[in-house]
Amino acid sequence: MSAQNVVYLDNNATTRVAPEVLEAMLPFFSERYGNPSSMHNFGGSVGREMREARESLADLLGCGTDEIIFTSCGTESDNTAIRSALTAQPQKRHIITTRVEHPAVLSLCKFLERSQGYRVTYLGVDAEGRLDMRELEDSLSDDTAIVSIMWANNETGVLFPIPEIATLVKSRGSILHTDAVQAVGKVPINLGNLDVDMLSLSGHKLHAPKGVGALYVRRKLPYRPYLIGGHQEHGRRAGTENTTGIIALGAAARAAKAHLPVENTVVRALRDRLENALLKAVSDSRLNGHKTERLPNTSNISFKYIEGEAILLLLDQLGIAASSGSACTSGSLEPSHVLRAMGIPFTYAHGSIRFSLSRYTTDADVDYVIKNVPGIIETLRKISPYKQGEAEPLSPLDAKPACGC
Amino acid sequence: MWEYTDIVKEHFLNPKNVGEMKDASCVGEVGSIACGDALKLFLKIEDGIIRDASFQTFGCASAIASSSALTELVKGKTVDEAMKITNKDIAAALGGLPKEKMHCSVMGEEALEAAIKSWRGEKVDAVEHSEGEIVCECFGVTDEQILHAVRENDLKTIEDVTYYTKAGGGCAKCHEKIEALIAQARGETPAPTPQPAKKLTNLQRMKLIEEVLEKEIRPRLQMDGGDIELADIDGLVVSVNLRGHCVGCPASQATVQGTVQGILREKVDPEIVVREA
Numbered sequence A: 001m002s003a004q005n006v007v008y009l010d011n012n013a014t015t016r017v018a019p020e021v022l023e024a025m026l027p028f029f030s031e032r033y034g035n036p037s038s039m040h041n042f043g044g045s046v047g048r049e050m051r052e053a054r055e056s057l058a059d060l061l062g063c064g065t066d067e068i069i070f071t072s073c074g075t076e077s078d079n080t081a082i083r084s085a086l087t088a089q090p091q092k093r094h095i096i097t098t099r100v101e102h103p104a105v106l107s108l109c110k111f112l113e114r115s116q117g118y119r120v121t122y123l124g125v126d127a128e129g130r131l132d133m134r135e136l137e138d139s140l141s142d143d144t145a146i147v148s149i150m151w152a153n154n155e156t157g158v159l160f161p162i163p164e165i166a167t168l169v170k171s172r173g174s175i176l177h178t179d180a181v182q183a184v185g186k187v188p189i190n191l192g193n194l195d196v197d198m199l200s201l202s203g204h205k206l207h208a209p210k211g212v213g214a215l216y217v218r219r220k221l222p223y224r225p226y227l228i229g230g231h232q233e234h235g236r237r238a239g240t241e242n243t244t245g246i247i248a249l250g251a252a253a254r255a256a257k258a259h260l261p262v263e264n265t266v267v268r269a270l271r272d273r274l275e276n277a278l279l280k281a282v283s284d285s286r287l288n289g290h291k292t293e294r295l296p297n298t299s300n301i302s303f304k305y306i307e308g309e310a311i312l313l314l315l316d317q318l319g320i321a322a323s324s325g326s327a328c329t330s331g332s333l334e335p336s337h338v339l340r341a342m343g344i345p346f347t348y349a350h351g352s353i354r355f356s357l358s359r360y361t362t363d364a365d366v367d368y369v370i371k372n373v374p375g376i377i378e379t380l381r382k383i384s385p386y387k388q389g390e391a392e393p394l395s396p397l398d399a400k401p402a403c404g405c
Numbered sequence B: 001m002w003e004y005t006d007i008v009k010e011h012f013l014n015p016k017n018v019g020e021m022k023d024a025s026c027v028g029e030v031g032s033i034a035c036g037d038a039l040k041l042f043l044k045i046e047d048g049i050i051r052d053a054s055f056q057t058f059g060c061a062s063a064i065a066s067s068s069a070l071t072e073l074v075k076g077k078t079v080d081e082a083m084k085i086t087n088k089d090i091a092a093a094l095g096g097l098p099k100e101k102m103h104c105s106v107m108g109e110e111a112l113e114a115a116i117k118s119w120r121g122e123k124v125d126a127v128e129h130s131e132g133e134i135v136c137e138c139f140g141v142t143d144e145q146i147l148h149a150v151r152e153n154d155l156k157t158i159e160d161v162t163y164y165t166k167a168g169g170g171c172a173k174c175h176e177k178i179e180a181l182i183a184q185a186r187g188e189t190p191a192p193t194p195q196p197a198k199k200l201t202n203l204q205r206m207k208l209i210e211e212v213l214e215k216e217i218r219p220r221l222q223m224d225g226g227d228i229e230l231a232d233i234d235g236l237v238v239s240v241n242l243r244g245h246c247v248g249c250p251a252s253q254a255t256v257q258g259t260v261q262g263i264l265r266e267k268v269d270p271e272i273v274v275r276e277a
Helices: A019-028 A041-061 A074-088 A103-116 A133-139 A162-171 A243-281 A308-317 A337-341 A363-383 B006-013 B061-074 B079-083 B087-093 B099-119 B143-153 B158-165 B175-185 B202-223 B252-267
Strands: A068-071 A094-098 A119-123 A144-148 A175-179 A198-202 A213-217 A285-287 A298-303 A352-356 B026-032 B037-046 B049-058 B134-136 B226-234 B237-244 B273-276
Touching: A019 A243, A041 A068, A041 A243, A068 A074, A068 A243, A074 A103, A074 A144, A074 A175, A074 A198, A074 A213, A094 A103, A103 A119, A103 B202, A119 A133, A119 B202, A133 A162, A162 A175, A243 A285, A243 A298, A243 A352, A243 A363, A308 A352, A308 A363, A308 B006, A308 B061, B006 B061, B026 B099, B037 B061, B037 B099, B049 B061, B049 B079, B061 B087, B061 B099, B079 B099, B087 B099, B087 B143, B099 B143, B099 B158, B134 B175, B143 B158, B143 B175, B158 B175, B202 B226, B202 B237, B202 B252, B237 B252, B252 B273
Parallel strands: A094 A119, A094 A144, A144 A175, A175 A198, B237 B273
Antiparallel strands: A068 A213, A198 A213, A285 A298, A298 A352, B026 B037, B037 B049, B226 B237
């Protein structure tokens, strides 16, 4: 299936490489294959292009070029940041994160907790996916080595108040890392005015290709590299640079800066139109996540009485690509940890669909989805034993949450 | 993306025999919305022959396809023939299912069994399985169901059991029991459980209780947003306070009696009693 006949509303999973990004990177796959570390001009000139890419990314983030480390992906950036903070402060044994983080942070924290004896606080969220700042404040202690809190949630798009969090964490002397993989390019970020110590981003979420990411590390922050070897990235991330990916990320950063207003006007308007139309057209549907404190491109909607995988496959039949937080799509038997943390009722959690738009989403795309989704929901509800208004036939187990708590 | 066969896709996209049957002779219901899938099977039986069948299913593509295939399988069969249909027959009729989705075929077999039992006038409980004891509390799966699935499908690992019955797919605290059931069904003797350590002094026991609570029990509850704190230790009686999401959680009693007491009995002393302070 080619991109021409798919309505792609899964941009929080990955994005299309922008044409200008592809154009910028292609020569580095072919004639400009030099190693930037080489002494000759053939390699050195690639290094100069890389420097330009670093400037573009620093410009997007409002930071210095010396504060950027190129990595292979968002997960590597997250792992590097957390491990660096722990290694640099061996006397501190406490980590604070949230229950709704991406697995790149959450699974690492659980691993550190189980195998290395760190104490981890997992902050909860309310029904709309928001943090309780008091809980964060109460959890901070002299023993807290790092606070790792995402900027925007990948499933619901809910934004955490990073500037406010940064001020609080700094006042208590801890290091703050934020996984901003979903936020970069969609919300304005100016690290020059922000007490964030480390920030992770990923290329393929902002129209660069897969296989490149970056980690911002604030100047003078104690830092311990994860990959040890050569002197690349000033010894902070060894390994020959992914020159094509880095050049592409630079081009994507320039494009993201130029299109930031579009994300917050055009994309937001499309998202709102899609969301309002679906919520209106389909009974027993609900929005998951806070309505306004949210990314402009994401809409997570639950349709009661039916299951997400079935919805996705019927959407797929019509060439619509989206994603779901249902158990059956994750293969884990339980619905998304994000929706569970928000306390979304099971009757809704299994039927959640995430639509995530981009600047390439068109009016026609949105019209097509609005036209087709209500019919799909109706088809599946006809098959379902659960009906609107009726007592749900197998109620006793419904009351029981699937957690062991 | 799951690799579904063309037959699964066809049964999902164009399911056969959908809907409630007003004049059904019997109905079989399994699953629940909390579990993520549920099937309601309707049969019309005349002279001991299944003349018609229909279904309503809440669930993923393979759950809908399994239900549709099941209704086609049973139509025209005698009740005795239908009783012999197993989850393997349903999966085979679909050209196979991804192993992670085998529980959808098991759900079909269970609904069929429930429907026929109700037609025969045997007592069936729509939700709780009347036979056996619940092993997996997350998905309400009994030991009888697990033993049956292991024998029927030659299952060897906990993962297999989860794929076929969902048991063990939630909090994972029943994994040891599942392992023992696999061994039992396969006629093997389970690996001997390690003997609790030698008799502890009061002080040693208190220290060990604190340590197990801190290192094993708290992290587990915290994953679900709950928490626990130790209130008192009096000999073998441990008093605790539940915190966080555990407060007011309908399963908190099960947490105290099951998880907390279970772990402490295993790690510290088999006679420990845990109660809320």
